[in-house]
Amino acid sequence: MKELPSPVTIREVGPRDGLQSEAPISVDDRARLISMLSQTGIPKIEAVSFVSPKAVPSMAKAGEVWSRVERNPEVRYSALVPNRKGAEAALEAGGFHSLQAFIAVSDGYNHANVAKPVAESIKDVADVVAVAKEENMPVEVSISAAFGDPYEGDVEPGRVLGLAEKLVSVGAAAFSLGDTTGMATPTRVWALLETLRDRLPDIALNLHFHDTRGTAMANVLAALQAGCDEFDSSIGGIGGSPFAPGAGGNVSTEDLVHMLIDMGIETGITNLEALLEVSEFLRGVLGHPLRSQVLEAGPRWLSYAAVKAD
Amino acid sequence: MKELPSPVTIREVGPRDGLQSEAPISVDDRARLISMLSQTGIPKIEAVSFVSPKAVPSMAKAGEVWSRVERNPEVRYSALVPNRKGAEAALEAGGFHSLQAFIAVSDGYNHANVAKPVAESIKDVADVVAVAKEENMPVEVSISAAFGDPYEGDVEPGRVLGLAEKLVSVGAAAFSLGDTTGMATPTRVWALLETLRDRLPDIALNLHFHDTRGTAMANVLAALQAGCDEFDSSIGGIGGSPFAPGAGGNVSTEDLVHMLIDMGIETGITNLEALLEVSEFLRGVLGHPLRSQVLEAGPRWLSYAAVKAD
Numbered sequence: 001m002k003e004l005p006s007p008v009t010i011r012e013v014g015p016r017d018g019l020q021s022e023a024p025i026s027v028d029d030r031a032r033l034i035s036m037l038s039q040t041g042i043p044k045i046e047a048v049s050f051v052s053p054k055a056v057p058s059m060a061k062a063g064e065v066w067s068r069v070e071r072n073p074e075v076r077y078s079a080l081v082p083n084r085k086g087a088e089a090a091l092e093a094g095g096f097h098s099l100q101a102f103i104a105v106s107d108g109y110n111h112a113n114v115a116k117p118v119a120e121s122i123k124d125v126a127d128v129v130a131v132a133k134e135e136n137m138p139v140e141v142s143i144s145a146a147f148g149d150p151y152e153g154d155v156e157p158g159r160v161l162g163l164a165e166k167l168v169s170v171g172a173a174a175f176s177l178g179d180t181t182g183m184a185t186p187t188r189v190w191a192l193l194e195t196l197r198d199r200l201p202d203i204a205l206n207l208h209f210h211d212t213r214g215t216a217m218a219n220v221l222a223a224l225q226a227g228c229d230e231f232d233s234s235i236g237g238i239g240g241s242p243f244a245p246g247a248g249g250n251v252s253t254e255d256l257v258h259m260l261i262d263m264g265i266e267t268g269i270t271n272l273e274a275l276l277e278v279s280e281f282l283r284g285v286l287g288h289p290l291r292s293q294v295l296e297a298g299p300r301w302l303s304y305a306a307v308k309a310d
Numbered sequence: 311m312k313e314l315p316s317p318v319t320i321r322e323v324g325p326r327d328g329l330q331s332e333a334p335i336s337v338d339d340r341a342r343l344i345s346m347l348s349q350t351g352i353p354k355i356e357a358v359s360f361v362s363p364k365a366v367p368s369m370a371k372a373g374e375v376w377s378r379v380e381r382n383p384e385v386r387y388s389a390l391v392p393n394r395k396g397a398e399a400a401l402e403a404g405g406f407h408s409l410q411a412f413i414a415v416s417d418g419y420n421h422a423n424v425a426k427p428v429a430e431s432i433k434d435v436a437d438v439v440a441v442a443k444e445e446n447m448p449v450e451v452s453i454s455a456a457f458g459d460p461y462e463g464d465v466e467p468g469r470v471l472g473l474a475e476k477l478v479s480v481g482a483a484a485f486s487l488g489d490t491t492g493m494a495t496p497t498r499v500w501a502l503l504e505t506l507r508d509r510l511p512d513i514a515l516n517l518h519f520h521d522t523r524g525t526a527m528a529n530v531l532a533a534l535q536a537g538c539d540e541f542d543s544s545i546g547g548i549g550g551s552p553f554a555p556g557a558g559g560n561v562s563t564e565d566l567v568h569m570l571i572d573m574g575i576e577t578g579i580t581n582l583e584a585l586l587e588v589s590e591f592l593r594g595v596l597g598h599p600l601r602s603q604v605l606e607a608g609p610r611w612l613s614y615a616a617v618k619a620d
Contacts, residue, residue: 108614153614182603183610185572186531213610214565214603218527221496248607255524262495293492293524297558300493300523303460 005229007266010253011044011176011206012037014282016059016080017250018238020049022286024058029285031068036278037235038072041269042253046100046232049080050089063093071095078140082114084127091135100176101128102142103167105159108151109144109180122166129171138173142208146192148183157195164200174204176232179219182212182248186222193226208232210240211291212248220256224265231256236279237291252292254279258299272299315539317576320563321354321486321516322347324592326369326390327560328548330359332596334368339595341378346588347545348382351579352563356410356542359390360399373403381405388450392424394437401445410486411438412452413477415469418461419454419490432476439481448483452518456502458493467505474510484514486542489529492522492558496532503536518542520549521601522558527569530561534575541566546589547601562602564589568609582609 015034019025034047047069053060062079071077076097079090087099103121104110110118129139146160164175177192189207196205207223207230209216220231237252254275260267269275272294279295289296297303325344329335344357357379363370372389381387386407389400397409413431414420420428439449456470474485487502499517506515517533517540519526530541547562564585570577579585582604589605599606607613 148610148613150613153611181613182607183613185569187573212603212607213568214527214562215569217524218531218569221528221531248603252524258523259495259525259528263497293522293558297492297522300458301463303458303491303493 004224004263004265005227006264007229007268008224008260009044009230010042010257010267010269011046011078011230011232012042012235012253013046013208013232013250014235014238014253016046016049017232017240018234018236020056020058021240022058022238024060025285027061027064027068030065033235033278033282033285034065035070036281038070038075040274040278041267041271042075043268044076044078046080047077047096050086050093051080051082063089066093066095080142081128083124084131087128087131091131091137096137098138098140098173099128099132100140100142101125101172102144103163104144104149104180105146105155105163106149106152109149112151113144118163122163122170125167125172126170133171139171140174140176140204140206141167141172142176142178143167144178144180145183146177147179147188148181150181150183154183157192160192161195161199164196164203168200168203172203174206176206176208178208179210179216182210182215184209184219185215186218189219189222190226193223193228197227204230206230206232209251210248211237211251216251217255217259220251220259233257235275235292236282236295238282238286249291252290252294254292254294258294262300314534314573314575315537316574317539317578318534318570319353319540320567320577320579321356321388321540321542322352322545322563323356323518323542323560324545324548324563326356326359327542327550328544328546330366330368331550332368332548334370335595337371337374337378340375343545343588343592343595344375345380346591348380348385350584350588351577351581352385353578354386354388356390357387357406360396360403361390361392373399376403376405390452391438393434394441397438397441401441401447406447408448408450408483409438409442410450410452411435411482412454413473414454414459414490415456415465415473416459416462419459422461423454428473432473432480435477435482436480443481449481450484450486450514450516451477451482452486452488453477454488454490455493456487457489457498458491460491460493464493467502470502471505471509474506474513478510478513482513484516486516486518488518489520489526492520492525494519494529495525496528499529499532500536503533503538507537514540516540516542519561520558521547521561526561527565530566530569545585545602546592546605548592548596559601562600562604564602564604568604572610
C-alpha cells in the first residue's frame, strides 16, 4: 500500500477550469492569479482557454490575460483550445509549452459541451495537432466524463480506451482523464487505469477529479496506487463546467498538496503557505467562500501552533 | 488494490457527535432523527451521550430523548458515557447494546475535553467497565486525537498502542480510533493500523474520521485497504467537538455509503434515498446547509436521470 509515486506533478487548472464557471473577473486579476501561482513551485499551469467568449464569457480576452502574466521560466504553461481556430489563436499569442484539446467519451456530454458528436470532435483534435505540429508543440487531450456522463450514465473503460486509441492515431501526446461531474469512485479509477495501461502503456496520463460527491481525494489515492503521477487541481477548489449540471469544484490544489506533503510525496511545492496566500487573494477577488478545506482550517501542522498561541 | 472488506459496518454518530456541536434542538427532533435513522438499514447508532448538560448543552436530556425513540430490534444502539456516573445513567435508561467510553491519547486534548490528564481518564474507563459488567455489556473506547492532537501536534502510533494496551488491561472490548480534528492522512492510517494489528490482533477496530482538511474519504479508503471494516459517520456530515478548534464535520454517512455502494461493498444500506430523506429532515431542523455533497448533488446514478427529465 505504501509504494506510491514520488515526485508527483500538479497541474494547476484554477485559472481555466476554475474560473470558467465563475462570474467574469478582470483581466488584471486573472493575470495576477496566474503570476502568483507561477511563484509557488507548481510545475504546470493551464493558464487560459481560447474558446468562444459568447459561450464562456469568463474566459474572454485570453490573449490579453496571457500577455500580462509574469511568467516563470520554470513553469510549463498550457492553453485550452477547442479546435483549429483556437489553436491558431494560442500559437499567435505564443509562449505556451503545450496545447490542451478536449473531447468527451459519449455524445451526451460532448454535445452539451461543444454542440457536436464525439466523431466530429476527434476531427477537431486532429486539426489542433496539425496546427501545433508547425511549432513542434505537443497536444494533450482532456477526455471529459471519462468515469460517467451526466447525460448518459456510466461510462465503461472499454469506451474510453476506444476513444483514446483513436486520439492516439490522430496524434494525441498525452491524456487527462476527467471526472467532469464527480461520478468516479476508487474501483472505477483502478478499472480505467488498468485498461488504459494495459493497451496504451506508453502514453502519459493525468487524472482530473471534481469533488462533486466527496470522492475526489479517495480517487487521487486510488490513482496514486495505480502509479499515476500527475493530477489536475484547482486553487481554492473552484471549478466546474457551465455545461455540466452539478459539476462541483475541482479537487483543491492546497488540500491535495497538503495531503501529499504529509504523505512524504514530493510535488516541488514546499511552501504551502504561499499557495494559501494565492487562495486568499482569489477568495477576495471572487467575493465568496472557496471550497478548500485547508484554507478554512489551516494546515495540520499549524493547528496546534495556532491553538497554543491563543 | 481490490481486495477490500465487505460487508462493512457503518456506525451512525450524527445524533451524538453530530449534534453535540450544533445549537440545541428539541427532544422530539432528536428522538425523531434517531427513529428515522433506525429505519435506513444502518446497523449501529450512537444515540445519546450521558455527559454534563452544562458542558455540552446540546446533549442534555439524554434519557428523555432515548425514551421517545422508536427502536428497531435490528439496530445495535450505544450511549457515550464519560465516567461511572454516566454509565450508571445509561444503564438506568436501559436498552443499549454497548457503552462508549472515551479518552484522548495525549494530555493536551484530553484536558481540553474532560479537564483531566489521560491517566485519570483511564480510571474513568475502568469505572465504566465495572458498571457495564453488571449487565454483561461491552465497553468500546473512543480514542480521540489518535492521528494528531490540536494542542500537542503529531501523535505517533506507538503512543496510541501504549494507551490501547492499558485500556485492554482495564477491560476495553473494542476501539474507535478518532481523527478528532482531521489530522490524519492515508500513510498515518496505514502506520497506526499496522502497529495496532501487530500487537493487538484480536481487538475490534472502528475508524472515526473528521473531514477537516479534505482527507476523510481518502483515509476511509486507506483503512479499508488495511482491512478495517467498521466506520463511524454522521448523517449530513455534521459534527465536531466543541472542545476541538477547527474540528470540521464527521465523514458524511450518505457520501460514505454512496461511495461504498458504487464500489460494490455491502453495508446493509441499500436505499440511499431513505438516508437522504433523513438528511433533508435534519437540514430542515438545523436550518443551515449540511456538509454532505451527495445531499447537494444527488447520487451519481440519478444525475443523468435528473438531467434527462429537464
